[in-house]
Amino acid sequence: xxxxxxxxxxxxxxxxxxxxxxxxxxxxxxxxxxxxxxxxxxxxxxxxxxxxxxxxxxxxxxxxxxxxxxxxxxxxxxxxxxxxxxxxxxx
Amino acid sequence: xxxxxxxxxxxxxxxxxxxxxxxxxxxxxxxxxxxxxxxxxxxxxxxxxxxxxxxxxxxxxxxxxxxxxxxxxxxxxxxxxxxxxxxxxxxxxxxxxxxxxxxxxxxxxxxxxxxxxxxxxxxxxxxxxxxxxxxxxxxxxxxxxxxxxxxxxxxxxxxxxxxxxxxxxxxxxxxxxxxxxxxxxxxxxxxxxxxxxxxxxxxxxxxxxxxxxxxxxxxxxxxxxxxxxxxxxxxxxxxxxxxxxxxxxxxxxxxxxxxxxxxxxxxxxxxxxxxxxxxxxxxxxxxxxxxxxxxxxxxxxxxxxxxxxxxxxxxxxxxxxxxxxxxxxxxxxxxxxxxxxxxxxxxxxxxxxxxxxxxxxxxxxxxxxxxxxxxxxxxxxxxxxxxxxxxxxxxxxxxxxxxxxxxxxxxxxxxxxxxx
Numbered sequence: 001x002x003x004x005x006x007x008x009x010x011x012x013x014x015x016x017x018x019x020x021x022x023x024x025x026x027x028x029x030x031x032x033x034x035x036x037x038x039x040x041x042x043x044x045x046x047x048x049x050x051x052x053x054x055x056x057x058x059x060x061x062x063x064x065x066x067x068x069x070x071x072x073x074x075x076x077x078x079x080x081x082x083x084x085x086x087x088x089x090x091x
Numbered sequence: 092x093x094x095x096x097x098x099x100x101x102x103x104x105x106x107x108x109x110x111x112x113x114x115x116x117x118x119x120x121x122x123x124x125x126x127x128x129x130x131x132x133x134x135x136x137x138x139x140x141x142x143x144x145x146x147x148x149x150x151x152x153x154x155x156x157x158x159x160x161x162x163x164x165x166x167x168x169x170x171x172x173x174x175x176x177x178x179x180x181x182x183x184x185x186x187x188x189x190x191x192x193x194x195x196x197x198x199x200x201x202x203x204x205x206x207x208x209x210x211x212x213x214x215x216x217x218x219x220x221x222x223x224x225x226x227x228x229x230x231x232x233x234x235x236x237x238x239x240x241x242x243x244x245x246x247x248x249x250x251x252x253x254x255x256x257x258x259x260x261x262x263x264x265x266x267x268x269x270x271x272x273x274x275x276x277x278x279x280x281x282x283x284x285x286x287x288x289x290x291x292x293x294x295x296x297x298x299x300x301x302x303x304x305x306x307x308x309x310x311x312x313x314x315x316x317x318x319x320x321x322x323x324x325x326x327x328x329x330x331x332x333x334x335x336x337x338x339x340x341x342x343x344x345x346x347x348x349x350x351x352x353x354x355x356x357x358x359x360x361x362x363x364x365x366x367x368x369x370x371x372x373x374x375x376x377x378x379x380x381x382x383x384x385x386x387x388x389x390x391x392x393x394x395x396x397x398x399x400x401x402x403x404x405x406x407x408x409x410x411x412x413x414x415x416x417x418x419x420x421x422x423x424x425x426x427x428x429x430x431x432x433x434x435x436x437x438x439x440x441x442x443x444x445x446x447x448x449x450x451x452x453x454x455x456x457x458x459x460x461x462x463x464x465x466x467x468x469x470x471x472x473x474x475x476x477x478x479x480x481x482x483x484x485x486x487x488x489x490x491x492x493x494x495x496x497x498x499x500x501x502x503x504x505x506x507x508x509x510x511x
Contacts, residue, residue, distance in 0.1 A: 008311050008441075010368055012212050012273075012394020019376060036372075038364065039310040053400045059310065071400045074269050074391060 001032030001087075004047040006056055010038025014052065017073045021051060024079045030087060049086065104183030105141075108370060109134035111191055115377030129373040136369025137179075143366055144176035147359025150352045153339055154323065155488040157349075158433075161329035166431045168322075169438060169474040169492035171214075172363040175221045177487050185224035185234060189241035190217050194378050196246020201386045209382040210249035210272040212394045213371030219245055219274055219499070222491055226500045229482040230507040244499070252276040252495065253392035259283045262452040263401050272392025275442040278469050278494035279395075282446035282462030283453050289461045290454020296405040296447070299456060311364075314436040316357035322433055323353040395445040402448045408456065409447015409463035414439040416467025429475035438470055438492035466494070473497025480504025 005021055007013035014036035021034040037045060042060060050060055050067045057067040068086045072078050100106050112133035116126040151173065158166035179186070193216065201207050210216060223241040232240075253270040256279055260271050271279070307313055327335060327349040340348035382389055399406050417434030424431050443463045450462025474492060477500045478485040491497065 007396060009364065009396075011214050011364065011371075013396045015213075015368075015371075015375065016211060016391070016393050016397075019379065036368070038312070038368075040312045040361070053396075055399070055403060055406075059307065072264075072269075073397055074393070 001030065001049070002047045003032055003034040003049045003051060004042055004045060005034055005036045006039055006042040006050055006052040006060060007036075008039055008056065010036055010041065013073055014038075017051065017070065017079075020074060020076060020079050021083070024076060024083055028080060028083060028088065030083065032087075051082075104179060104187045105134050105137040107184060107187045108137055108374070111187070112373040112377070115373060119377060119380055132369050133373050136366045136372070138366070139369065140176050140363050140366030141179060143359050143362030143364075144173070144179070145359075146362055147173055147356055148177065150356040150359065151488050153352050154326070154356070156339065157323075157326050157330050157335065158431075160334060161326050162431075164425055164431055165488075166326075166433050167474070167478065167488060167490055168433045169435060169470070169490050170360065171218045171492050171496070172360050172367065173489040174484065174487065174491055175218050176363045176366075177489070178221055178225060178484050181483070182221060182224040182228065185228070185238060185241070186217065186221040188238045189223055189245055190220035192238065192242035193220060193245030193249065196242050197249040198378075198382050198385055200246055200250045201382065201389055204250070206250035206254045207386060207389050208250045208253040208270050208272065208392045209379065209386065209389045210253065210392045211375055211379060212272045212274075212392070213375040213378075214367050215272070215274045215394070215493075216245070216249065217367070217371070218491065219248065219496065222496050222500055223503070225481055225484045226503045226507070229480065229504070230511065244503075248274075248495070248499065249392070253390075255280055256283075256449075259449050259452055260398070263398050263448060268390070269397060270390045270392040271395055271398060271445075273395035273445070273493070274495035275395060275445060275466075275470075275493035276495050277498045278442055278466040279445055279449045281469060281494075282466045283449040285465045286450035286454030286458025286462035288454075290450065290456070290458025292453060292455050292458070294455040294457070295402075296408050296451045296456045296459050297402055299404055299408070311437050311440070312357055312361050314440055315360055316354050318434075318436040319353035319356045320350060323349040395441060398445060398448045402451050405447040405451035405456075405459045406444040407447075408459050409445070409450065409466075410440045410443040412460045412463040413443025413446060413467030413470070416464045417471050420468055420471030424471065424475055427472075429472070430478055432471045432475050432490075434467075434471065435492065439467060442470055442493055443467055469494050470497075473501070476501055477504075480507075 005014040005018040018034045018036040025032050054069045068082050113130045116129045227237045253272050256271050332345040335345040446463040446466035447459040451459040474490045477497045
């Protein structure tokens with residue numbers, strides 16, 4: 001499974017988020033990898049899920065993308081809960 | 092043999108950062124495939140950064156020529172990515188060494204002092220390392236003392252600046268888990284101080300309705316292309332078609348030519364960012380992994396957009412207020428005898444927005460507006476005042492954008508002047 005962490009520049013916020021998402025994926029036993037990317041590139045990059053702040057996800061959403069909103073990029077708890085409800089909840 | 096190691100291996104920044112990544116990956120005991128791909132990607136990231144600089148330089152030179160022809164004064168575009176990429180031929184090795192040793196100094200300081208911050212904004216660490224290399228080199232000191240002094244200053248900044256912002260960050264996030272690690276700290280600090288004095292904390296920006304349509308500026312490549320297009324078109328109208336079509340565009344219509352150059356500039360920055368992203372992708376996790384083991388209770392100091400979700404309205408209000416200040420400063424700067432700093436949407440968006448969030452946390456909406464406005468003035472005047480201390484780098488038509496680069500560069504430049 002491919003997950004993209006997205007922010008405006010694709011450098012700071014999304015990078016930290018990707019590290020934390022990867023950690024959460026491991027703990028939840030989900031087989032997947034999270035990479036970070038800037039908003040412009042992410043629009044044309046295919047991934048199973050996109051994760052980031054609500055404002056960025058709204059920019060990214062074209063009706064066909066599965067997006068996950070995160071407010072606190074470093075809260076392991078919030079990330080785990082979001083991944084659980086979005087990814088594990090679907091199965 | 093000595094020459095081979097010193098000059099061709101350690102003296103080639105691309106190879107040097109590749110080696111850092113290699114050691115970092117080996118230290119973390121990664122699988123051999125990860126080590127190979129991580130090392131190669133780090134080197135490739137550095138080479139992509141250089142390629143982006145080449146794309147950008149052409150457009151930057153043309154903008155400089157047009158601006159000077161139109162107004163008879165020098166116009167400078169502050170852009171961290173651009174100036175760092177352009178300086179890698181002259182200061183690449185020093186930048187890489189200062190960055191690495193500075194990170195080690197950061198870990199040591201976090202371990203043994205009360206400032207438990209680990210500065211994880213890798214691209215800003217790199218930009219500050221580059222600024223320190225450039226400014227310290229104007230003193231004429233040798234490479235070894237330059238790297239040692241530069242790393243100590245960098246490591247100290249990496250813990251002290253997040254510490255300076257932390258009281259306000261606590262008010263914004265309502266917790267003490269994260270810190271802000273971004274070299275615009277001085278601007279946010281001043282914004283928060285001014286906001287506290289002038290504002291009213293109880294009237295938050297988050298009660299105001301703000302149009303969502305400005306959200307597209309979060310996409311920094313769009314914001315950059317848009318600013319450059321407006322700037323190029325305005326300047327080209329002042330220059331007129333004759334000069335541009337005869338001397339610069341080789342007969343192509345002057346407006347079409349300006350439009351293409353503007354977007355080429357944005358494309359150059361986009362390439363550089365892609366390079367930086369690959370470059371820090373291996374170095375920062377290694378740094379974080381080592382820091383997590385050595386420093387108990389370490390607080391991650393993160394890139395400034397980390398505070399944006401806590402006050403989305405303050406983000407837009409802060410950006411607008413900061414940008415207005417930048418436009419006003421453009422007219423004030425020549426009166427003060429300084430180079431004209433062309434306000435960019437990217438620095439004003441990120442730093443202005445953050446100043447708005449900081450201002451709102453201690454001074455409500457009035458605090459957000461006034462704080463971000465003061466921040467906008469700072470990131471217009473500081474880059475202009477920084478130009479003379481950058482030495483040969485000061486003539487490239489671009490400079491560092493965020494406030495700390497200005498403050499640190501100007502202070503060090505002043506100290507060097509005292510001794511020489």
